[in-house]
Amino acid sequence: MLTKIAITNSAIAGRGTFAAMLHCSLPVVAIALMAATGAPGVARAQSLLNVSYDPTRELYRDINTAFTEKWVADGHDAASIETSHGGSGAQARAVIDGLGAQVVTLALASDIDKIAEAGKLPEDWQSKLPHNSSPYTSTIVFLVREGNPKGINDWGDLTQEGVEVITPNPKTSGGARWNYLAAWAWAEKNGKDPKEFLGQLFTHVPVLDTGARGATTTFAQRGIGDVLLAWENEAYLALEEIGDDQFDIVVPSVSILAEPPVAIVDANIADDAQRELATAYLDYLYTPEGQALAFKHFYRAWDESAAAPEDVARFPKLDLVTIDELGGWKKVQPEHFGDGGIFDQIYTAK
Amino acid sequence: MSDFTVAQPRPLPARPTKFRRATEESPLTRVTLILLTVGGLALLVFAPLLVVFAEAMADGWATSVASLGNREAWSAIRLTLLITAMAVPMNAVFGIAAAWFITKFDFRGKAFLITLIDLPFSVSPVVAGLCLVLLFGANSMLGGWLVAHGYPIVFAVPGIVLATVFVTFPFVARELIPVMIEQGRTEEEAALTLGASGWRTFRTVTLPNIRWALLYGTLLCTARAMGEFGAVSVVSGKIRGQTATMPITIEMMYNEYLSVAAFSMAALLTALALITLTLKTVMELRLSDQLSATRRH
Amino acid sequence: MAMLSIVVLLPIGALLLQGAQFGLGNIWDTVNRERVWAALFLSFKLAFFAALFNLIFGVLLAWVLVRYRFPGKRLIDAAVDLPFALPTAVAGIALTALYAPNGVLGSLAAQIGWKIAYTQWGIFLALVFVGLPFVTRTVQPVVEEIETEVEEVSATLGASRFYTMRHVILPMLTPAALTGFALALARAVGEYGSVIFIAGNIPLKTEIAPLLIVIQLEEFNYDAAGAIGIAMLVISFAMLLSINLIQIFSRRRIGHV
Numbered sequence: 001m002l003t004k005i006a007i008t009n010s011a012i013a014g015r016g017t018f019a020a021m022l023h024c025s026l027p028v029v030a031i032a033l034m035a036a037t038g039a040p041g042v043a044r045a046q047s048l049l050n051v052s053y054d055p056t057r058e059l060y061r062d063i064n065t066a067f068t069e070k071w072v073a074d075g076h077d078a079a080s081i082e083t084s085h086g087g088s089g090a091q092a093r094a095v096i097d098g099l100g101a102q103v104v105t106l107a108l109a110s111d112i113d114k115i116a117e118a119g120k121l122p123e124d125w126q127s128k129l130p131h132n133s134s135p136y137t138s139t140i141v142f143l144v145r146e147g148n149p150k151g152i153n154d155w156g157d158l159t160q161e162g163v164e165v166i167t168p169n170p171k172t173s174g175g176a177r178w179n180y181l182a183a184w185a186w187a188e189k190n191g192k193d194p195k196e197f198l199g200q201l202f203t204h205v206p207v208l209d210t211g212a213r214g215a216t217t218t219f220a221q222r223g224i225g226d227v228l229l230a231w232e233n234e235a236y237l238a239l240e241e242i243g244d245d246q247f248d249i250v251v252p253s254v255s256i257l258a259e260p261p262v263a264i265v266d267a268n269i270a271d272d273a274q275r276e277l278a279t280a281y282l283d284y285l286y287t288p289e290g291q292a293l294a295f296k297h298f299y300r301a302w303d304e305s306a307a308a309p310e311d312v313a314r315f316p317k318l319d320l321v322t323i324d325e326l327g328g329w330k331k332v333q334p335e336h337f338g339d340g341g342i343f344d345q346i347y348t349a350k
Numbered sequence: 351m352s353d354f355t356v357a358q359p360r361p362l363p364a365r366p367t368k369f370r371r372a373t374e375e376s377p378l379t380r381v382t383l384i385l386l387t388v389g390g391l392a393l394l395v396f397a398p399l400l401v402v403f404a405e406a407m408a409d410g411w412a413t414s415v416a417s418l419g420n421r422e423a424w425s426a427i428r429l430t431l432l433i434t435a436m437a438v439p440m441n442a443v444f445g446i447a448a449a450w451f452i453t454k455f456d457f458r459g460k461a462f463l464i465t466l467i468d469l470p471f472s473v474s475p476v477v478a479g480l481c482l483v484l485l486f487g488a489n490s491m492l493g494g495w496l497v498a499h500g501y502p503i504v505f506a507v508p509g510i511v512l513a514t515v516f517v518t519f520p521f522v523a524r525e526l527i528p529v530m531i532e533q534g535r536t537e538e539e540a541a542l543t544l545g546a547s548g549w550r551t552f553r554t555v556t557l558p559n560i561r562w563a564l565l566y567g568t569l570l571c572t573a574r575a576m577g578e579f580g581a582v583s584v585v586s587g588k589i590r591g592q593t594a595t596m597p598i599t600i601e602m603m604y605n606e607y608l609s610v611a612a613f614s615m616a617a618l619l620t621a622l623a624l625i626t627l628t629l630k631t632v633m634e635l636r637l638s639d640q641l642s643a644t645r646r647h
Numbered sequence: 648m649a650m651l652s653i654v655v656l657l658p659i660g661a662l663l664l665q666g667a668q669f670g671l672g673n674i675w676d677t678v679n680r681e682r683v684w685a686a687l688f689l690s691f692k693l694a695f696f697a698a699l700f701n702l703i704f705g706v707l708l709a710w711v712l713v714r715y716r717f718p719g720k721r722l723i724d725a726a727v728d729l730p731f732a733l734p735t736a737v738a739g740i741a742l743t744a745l746y747a748p749n750g751v752l753g754s755l756a757a758q759i760g761w762k763i764a765y766t767q768w769g770i771f772l773a774l775v776f777v778g779l780p781f782v783t784r785t786v787q788p789v790v791e792e793i794e795t796e797v798e799e800v801s802a803t804l805g806a807s808r809f810y811t812m813r814h815v816i817l818p819m820l821t822p823a824a825l826t827g828f829a830l831a832l833a834r835a836v837g838e839y840g841s842v843i844f845i846a847g848n849i850p851l852k853t854e855i856a857p858l859l860i861v862i863q864l865e866e867f868n869y870d871a872a873g874a875i876g877i878a879m880l881v882i883s884f885a886m887l888l889s890i891n892l893i894q895i896f897s898r899r900r901i902g903h904v
Contacts, residue, residue, distance in 0.1 A: 049589060054605035057590075084588040085602050089865040091588075096867075098488025098497060099505040099587045114867050118489075169848060171862040207765050208848040210858070213605045217740065217844075222747040222764070237607040339866060347850040348682060375808055384717050387708045394776055395726050397752065398741035402733070405744075444654075461891040465884060468891075470655055471830055472883030474837035474857040477876040480864070481658035484665055484873075515654050524830060528823035529788050563788035570784055573731035580735065580840050597734035604736070616737040623732030627725040 047080045048277055049268075051101035053088040053174065053260070054213065055237060059297040060105070066293065067284045071277070079277055087211060088174035095120065095265060102269055102278045105262040107174035109133075110329035112263050120267040134259035135285035136299035139320060140182040142250040143219065143228040143235045150226045154252045155186040158227060159200045166218055166225035170336075170343055172210040175258075177337060179229040182256040184336075185321040189254050199346045220247065231258060232315070233298035257320040399620065405613035417611035418618060425591045426599040427618070429507070433595060434575045437514040441571050445522025446564070450556070452523075453530040454538070464527065470519045478516050479584025482509060505587030510595065513581040518571045525567030526560055533559055565630060572626045576619060659880070666877045669870040677874040682850055683859060690856040691882065693767060694835035697774035702828045705782025706820060712783070713790040730779045735840030742773055743845045765847035770855065773842045774835040781834065782827030789823040822894055829890040836883050 052060060064081040071079055084091065084099070088107035095101050096118045106112055109126060116123050126133045144152050150163055158165050168176040183201055187194035207224055209215040212234055219228035220242045227250075230238070235249050262282050269275045284290045288306035295301050295311040304312050326332055336342045375383075406414050417423075448467060452460060470478065486493040486503035496503055503509045537559070541551040557564075579597040586593045594602065596619050603612035666674055677683070712724050730738065746753040746763040756763050763769050793816070801811040839857040847853040856879055863872035 054602070055607060057602060057606045082589050082592060084590065084594075085605070086583070086588045087865075089867075090584075093483075093864065093867065094505060094584075094587055096489070097483045097504065098493065098502065100502075169862075172858075172865050206847065206849075208850075210843045210848065210861070211605070213607070214844055216607075217743075222743060223749040224747070224765070234607075241607040241609065337866070339863070339868060339871065344682075380715055383707055383711050384715055387704070387711045388719075388723060390704055391708070391723060391726060393752070394772075394779060395729055397745050398733070398738060398776070399726075399729060401741040401744045402737060405741075461888060461895050464891045465888045466655065468829060468833055468887045469659060469880075469884065472833035472836055472887060473659070473880060474839055474860060474876065476839055476857060476861055476864070477662065477837070477872075477879075478658065480860075480869075480872065480876065481662045484869075485658050485661040490661070512654065516658065519655060520830065524826055525785060525788065528785060528826050529792060531822055532789055532792065532819065559792075562791045566784045566788055569728055570731060570780060573728045573780075577732045577734050597736070600734055601736055604740075613737070616733065619734070620729060620732055623729060624725060627728060631721060631725075 046077055046273070046277065047082065048103060048274070048281060049099075049101045050081060050083045050103045050105060050281070051091050051095055051099060052083055052085050052105040053091060053107040054085050054211070055234060056105065056260075057083070057085050059294065059299070062293050062297070063285065063290060066289060067281055070284065070289075071280065076277075081281065087172075089172075100268050101265050102274060103262065103281060104265055105260065107258075107260050108177065108329065109259065109261045109323070110333045111174065112261055113329065115263075115265065120265050121263055122266065125263045126261060128264075129262065129282060130286060131302060132259055133261040133263055135262060135282075135290065136260070136294035136301040138232045138258045138260070138299055139255045139318070140179050140229055140252075140258065141232045141235050141255065142252060143216075143230050143238065143247050144226065144250050146246050146248060148248055148250065152227050152250060155183055155197075155254070156190070158183075159197070159204060163204055163227065164206050164225040165201065165204045165227050165229065166207060166209075166215050167205060167229040168212050168215040169208040169210055173212055173215075175212040175231050175234070176215075176229075178231070178256055178258045180336065180343065181323070181326060181332065182229075182252075182254070182321075185256055185326065186252065186254040189319075189321075195342060198342075202346050232300070236298040236314075251316050251318050254319045254321060257322045259323065402613055402616050402620065405609060406617040408613075409610050413610055414614040414617075417608070417614050422591050422594070422599065423611075423615065426594050426596045426615070429510075429594070430576055430596040430619075431622075432507070433510055433514050434572055436511050437518060437575045438568060438571050440515055441518055442522050442564070442568050444519075445524075445526055445567055446560075448523040449526035449530055449560075450552075452527055454535055467520050467523050470516050475517055475578070475580025476584060478581040479513055482513055482516070482581070482585050486512075504585045505589075506593065509585040510582050510593065513585050514575045514578055517578050517581050518574045521571040521574065522564065522567035525563045525570070529560055529563040530556075565633060569626060569630055573623050576623060662873055662876060662880070665869065665873045669874060673870070674874040674877060677871045678878045682854070683856075683875060683878075685851045686854050686856040686859050687878065687882070689767070689770075689854070690836055690879070693770050693774055693855075694832055694838075697771055697778055697835045698828050698832035700771075700775050701778045701782050701831045702824060705779070705827055705831075706786050706824050708783045709786035709790055713787060727780050727783050730776050735777060735838065736844065738776055739773060739841030739844030742776060742841065743769070746772060746845070764845050765853065767853060769845035769847070770842050770853065773845050774838060777838050777841055778831030778835050781831040782824060785823045785827035785830070786820055789820055793819060821897070825890060825894050829887050832890075833883055833887060836879065 050060060060083050064083065068079055068081060084094075084101070086094075088111050092104070092106060092111035092114050095104060095115050104112060104115065109132070112121075112125060115121060116125055129135070131137075142152060144150070150160075151157065152163065157163065167179045170176040170180045180198065183198055184194045187197040207215075207218050209218055212230065215228060216230065216234065216238050218224050220238060228235075232249075239247060239249070262285065264275070264278050264282065269278060285294070286303070288303050291301040291303040291305075292307040292311070295304070295307040300315055301307070323329060323332065327335075334341060452464060473481070483504055484490060486496065486509065488494055488497050493503065501508075503512065537555050538551050541555045542548070546554070577597060579601065582595055583598055583601070586595065586598055588594050588598055588602065590602070596615055600612045600615050600619070603609075603615065678687075708727070712720065712727075733741075743764050744750050746756070746769060748754060748757050748762070748764070750764070753763055761768070763772065797815060798811055801815045802808075806814070837857060839855070839861070842855055843858060846855060846858075848858060856875060860872045860875050863875065
């Protein structure tokens with residue numbers, strides 16, 4: 001009963017309609033629209049859609065391959081895992097508006113909370129899997145120019161005269177909220193007024209890109225700024241692409257434990273077989289093999305047993321503050337990043 | 351009176367002095383204008399294109415080509431072509447109908463109607479996508495009903511087609527309207543008086559008159575349909591290999607720090623647009639043959 | 648007309664309905680803030696100047712492409728549409744690469760103290776780019792259809808070339824050019840993808856209105872996003888309507904149709 005792959009209902013139907021389009025044009029369009037809609041999901045049982053954020057494409061490419069192999073080896077029929085990538089918030093909105101994801105793996109718990117508010121999964125989703133449902137974590141580090149000419153070693157150095165800081169806009173980028181909160185946490189721990197410190201910090205920001213990738217390009221390729229605040233895994237990706245002879249990674253004394261959580265979207269699970277697949281998929285992330293893949297893709301995972309030693313060794317230990325210590329997303333999100341919140345006040349208060 | 355002599359034809363000068371035709375500008379003006387426009391285009395269009403190609407070739411040809419040789423990339427290319435093939439004819443037919451209606455009939459509120467046609471341009475693509483989600487999303491009445499009956503619109507191909515049609519909606523109509531205004535309707539009226547049927551009048555009188563505009567409108571529409579990102583990104587769902595169009599795949603790759611792959615695909619997209627332009631040139635040559643046959647009455 | 652209503656009016660109707668549920672007062676409160684006004688003003692101002700530039704440049708380009716012969720003309724003609732085919736984000740990245748302080752052209756400009764990327768100039772540039780094809784492509788077919796007899800008549804009647812241009816040719820091009828202007832303007836107002844890369848996005852300085860919409864969406868605040876969307880829609884609708892009205896009236900005055 002569990003048939004093979006359900007790749008691209010629409011793409012296959014699409015090829016047919018494309019040929020049809022070439023023959024005669026308009027009357028076909030209406031029919032083509034219907035056909036391309038995809039036959040109602042019969043063969044969907046053994047496929048899974050994982051809606052994720054940027055940049056997890058490479059990570060999940062590896063995970064999907066490894067997982068489907070293991071799944072078949074365990075005696076199941078072949079499964080196909082599709083993934084979708086985009087900004088974390090936009091992806092959450094798509095799921096709320098009907099994108100049929102069975103599994104979400106987003107950047108912020110608050111984005112999954114929004115999906116829960118829409119009734120697609122239980123409010124207590126975060127307690128269903130270990131480590132706050134975050135199979136891997138990351139943190140915020142500094143990327144500086146080779147040799148660290150401005151001598152930037154910690155958050156306090158960012159507000160020195162003449163230092164320019166590049167960070168994406170916390171309002172549009174989930175990652176940038178972690179940047180902001182990491183700075184906040186440092187200021188709290190070092191007896192500064194965090195609000196004042198962040199106000200100062202953002203006067204040193206010449207360009208507010210809308211996404212992490214844009215900010216990296218601004219810093220690395222356009223040569224703007226002295227330091228880039230970035231997710232650790234993205235900083236390594238950037239080094240890989242642009243060349244590690246031009247930039248250094250600086251780890252501050254205090255940073256934040258960024259927990260990208262995962263969850264099953266109950267409302268989109270078609271039947272028990274699909275639930276079994278989805279559960280196995282998320283559980284796989286916590287297995288030593290899954291954890292090793294996360295380490296390989298520059299995430300700080302929990303279980304080092306199967307990971308390559310050099311993948312683990314590159315992460316220096318530092319003081320990591322959790323989001324719960326700052327009050328949890330439910331409090332932090334509206335207070336800091338809501339309309340008229342503390343971040344907005346930084347720019348509008350004179 | 352003087353003697354009548356046969357006027358000797360004056361000997362032609364060795365190199366005939368070049369007479370400027372009354373319908374041309376002075377050579378100086380011409381050269382200046384050409385340089386000005388070419389220079390402007392170089393700075394505005396060619397330079398960015400060069401950047402795209404340079405980035406694509408950053409690691410050499412082979413890497414660039416190899417980056418496109420996977421299932422994901424192919425399905426994106428196929429999807430983009432499919433969407434374009436569906437959206438452009440729809441807009442062409444609509445555009446002709448709308449332009450016909452607007453220019454051949456007199457009625458109140460014409461400016462209002464034209465402005466309605468323009469609306470899709472003034473709506474930010476993100477908002478356009480949002481509109482579609484509001485209308486067809488699972489949380490709306492219409493969308494909920496369609497999904498319940500197995501026809502999801504957003505996050506599937508129909509949604510992408512709709513978004514594309516929306517953002518390219520005005521092109522053909524807006525290209526045609528000025529030309530049809532310029533021509534007035536006397537020719538059609540003459541044809542009709544001479545007993546031609548409405549369809550025949552359209553085919554043999556109107557269509558030849560508007561073919562240039564139709565061509566340009568369709569070209570613009572095609573280019574934009576292939577390149578549209580903003581509205582499509584909201585309704586696509588971005589499923590790799592399924593609902594990710596070329597522009598969306600480009601963005602995904604760029605965000606994954608795979609800039610060679612991203613720019614290679616962007617270069618390919620540009621190349622695809624150039625194919626439509628080549629088509630245009632071919633058509634132009636054919637048309638101008640016809641033109642020289644019919645133009646000089 | 649049925650298609651107009653399905654494809655255009657229904658989605659926009661959905662947006663307006665959303666706005667209606669939110670309430671006019673709330674929409675006003677959302678829009679009536681310094682930061683929103685600043686963004687709206689910036690968007691419309693730069694869109695206007697970009698469209699104006701495109702108007703002049705586009706008419707010249709259309710004329711040159713139809714009337715003159717020069718090497719590489721086909722290439723130039725082909726290139727006009729490319730700004731549409733290039734996804735806006737790619738265009739934004741490429742333009743930023745060129746005009747950033749360390750870019751090829753940006754460094755030249757920097758020598759004379761002219762900062763382009765991450766200032767309003769950068770936004771202007773991106774908007775010119777995305778609107779470039781409109782005027783050229785609307786004017787081009789009209790120029791193709793102008794019969795040279797008209798100019799010959801004008802010339803035989805003793806008009807100078809400039810006089811013919813000014814009083815014979817330009818009036819013929821005006822409707823098409825204005826159409827192109829309106830479209831370029833509309834497009835520039837709503838442009839997002841290419842601008843965000845080159846703008847710098849600093850609130851109150853280089854923050855465009857479409858970015859504010861995206862920001863509201865990120866907060867799952869559909870109401871506020873819709874409100875700003877509606878505000879932009881209303882302003883552009885009013886602008887486009889007046890351009891179209893001017894066109895219709897001027898046509899009556901000149902006596903066409």
